[in-house]
Amino acid sequence: MRIIKRILKFIAILIGILLITMVIIIFVDNQSTNYLKVENNEFAKSNSYLITNVNVVPMNQDTILVNKMVYIKDGIIKNIADNIEVKDIKIIDAENKYLTPGLIDMHVHIWDKYELGLYLSNGVTSIRNLWGMPMHLRLKEDVNNDEIISPIFFTTSPKLTGPEFLGDDNLQLVNPSDAKEKVISYKKRGYDFIKTFYGLTEDIFDAIIEQAKISDMDIVAHPSQKVPYSYHFNPQIKSIEHAEDIIQQPLNYTLDTLKLKEVINDFAKSKHSSFSPTLTVYNNIYQMLIDDNILESERLQFMNPLIKKVDSKAEFERWSTAKLNDSSVVNAIKKQHDFHIKIIKKLHEIDVTFICGTDAGIGVTIPGFSIHQEFSFYKEAGLSNYEVLKTATVNASKTHSIMNEMGTIEIGKIANLLLIDDNPLLDLSVLQNPSTVFIKGRKLNRETLDNFEKQAKNRNNLIISALRYVEFLIVEK
Numbered sequence: 001m002r003i004i005k006r007i008l009k010f011i012a013i014l015i016g017i018l019l020i021t022m023v024i025i026i027f028v029d030n031q032s033t034n035y036l037k038v039e040n041n042e043f044a045k046s047n048s049y050l051i052t053n054v055n056v057v058p059m060n061q062d063t064i065l066v067n068k069m070v071y072i073k074d075g076i077i078k079n080i081a082d083n084i085e086v087k088d089i090k091i092i093d094a095e096n097k098y099l100t101p102g103l104i105d106m107h108v109h110i111w112d113k114y115e116l117g118l119y120l121s122n123g124v125t126s127i128r129n130l131w132g133m134p135m136h137l138r139l140k141e142d143v144n145n146d147e148i149i150s151p152i153f154f155t156t157s158p159k160l161t162g163p164e165f166l167g168d169d170n171l172q173l174v175n176p177s178d179a180k181e182k183v184i185s186y187k188k189r190g191y192d193f194i195k196t197f198y199g200l201t202e203d204i205f206d207a208i209i210e211q212a213k214i215s216d217m218d219i220v221a222h223p224s225q226k227v228p229y230s231y232h233f234n235p236q237i238k239s240i241e242h243a244e245d246i247i248q249q250p251l252n253y254t255l256d257t258l259k260l261k262e263v264i265n266d267f268a269k270s271k272h273s274s275f276s277p278t279l280t281v282y283n284n285i286y287q288m289l290i291d292d293n294i295l296e297s298e299r300l301q302f303m304n305p306l307i308k309k310v311d312s313k314a315e316f317e318r319w320s321t322a323k324l325n326d327s328s329v330v331n332a333i334k335k336q337h338d339f340h341i342k343i344i345k346k347l348h349e350i351d352v353t354f355i356c357g358t359d360a361g362i363g364v365t366i367p368g369f370s371i372h373q374e375f376s377f378y379k380e381a382g383l384s385n386y387e388v389l390k391t392a393t394v395n396a397s398k399t400h401s402i403m404n405e406m407g408t409i410e411i412g413k414i415a416n417l418l419l420i421d422d423n424p425l426l427d428l429s430v431l432q433n434p435s436t437v438f439i440k441g442r443k444l445n446r447e448t449l450d451n452f453e454k455q456a457k458n459r460n461n462l463i464i465s466a467l468r469y470v471e472f473l474i475v476e477k
């Protein structure tokens with residue numbers, strides 16, 4: 001009996017030590033991201049300004065409004081005019097710079113708060129997280145309560161898959177009633193959208209669509225190979241993800257131009273869904289194949305350490321092994337990327353609505369920085385600078401009704417804005433280092449943005465990231 005009591009006491013002590021350790025880890029992580037708290041940022045405390053001598057790129061039309069004033073009050077654009085008289089307001093002389101809407105990345109994977117600063121530093125003022133976890137609901141609450149400086153944050157539910165698609169990161173649905181219960185639960189818990197993934201059979205997918213409509217939740221679809229690709233052109237599905245899945249599903253892993261024509265025709269018949277190509281994340285497979293030192297590169301220093309240690313390394317080893325076994329894989333991946341560009345060209349010819357998504361946060365696709373690489377691919381596919389910029393502004397904002405208050409510079413819109421040195425309609429690269437970012441009217445200068453990058457570089461939060469993932473497995477699985 002005494003031995004049992006000693007064992008139980010020992011177990012209790014271990015559990016106590018573990019709990020104390022977890023509390024300390026969480027506390028240290030929270031302290032490390034204090035630089036994002038609104039109360040700790042002097043310039044971000046005010047959200048009312050009068051910007052003068054500024055050239056406005058409104059993005060609701062292909063034009064420049066030259067030498068205007070823009071009045072921001074309580075984070076909202078109140079007026080745009082040649083002359084605005086407002087008393088007791090902070091004035092920002094833009095010195096003939098250009099004011100654009102903040103960028104929106106519609107396909108990201110968030111792992112920690114540090115990444116929020118990386119997005120802002122690169123001009124991304126709104127993000128749509130497409131792999132929902134409990135941590136994201138807390139993060140969303142912090143953002144909505146204006147406790148931290150962050151892009152406006154939206155998140156889907158966890159990924160819903162069919163019964164055959166295994167993996168600890170997926171939720172296998174086995175029947176329609178299970179699917180409906182999940183949608184109802186996600187709505188109640190505060191997820192913004194439903195994320196559908198591989199392996200969903202038609203009966204289960206139909207149940208998701210039916211309940212999503214009842215629950216007033218938009219669906220974001222990573223195409224399921226268990227239904228025809230055209231099945232995803234449904235009014236409840238607001239965006240379809242990934243150019244690569246066009247090749248992997250309706251084209252059956254071939255670069256078949258005749259089959260592609262059929263897919264293009266299906267897109268032409270439907271105007272319900274936007275399309276998020278995520279060209280960067282696939283191109284990064286090619287980058288891994290041609291750069292044996294990519295995991296040690298400077299840009300990978302901005303990746304979450306858990307993802308770098310697990311996902312980035314696994315992806316790199318997978319493709320390195322594939323190259324060792326068959327050197328032709330390098331050219332094959334490059335050809336498929338080039339075919340993705342062709343897909344975008346063909347879809348652009350029929351006026352498909354593109355929304356910019358990067359799939360940042362997985363593999364070697366870096367949060368924030370990757371959006372500018374994505375832009376370059378759209379440009380290569382034949383979009384004008386204005387059309388490219390639309391993918392991450394007005395087009396993105398129209399995808400979901402809860403995002404309609406951003407994406408353009410108009411009276412009544414949220415003041416998510418970038419102040420940049422030159423005209424982005426002539427040179428998109430000027431978007432890479434905005435001199436000032438306004439997030440809900442709060443002003444972040446370049447020095448502050450550079451500090452966000454510095455804080456996120458080589459961060460030491462592997463354990464807390466692992467704990468959050470374990471939480472996801474316990475709560476959602």
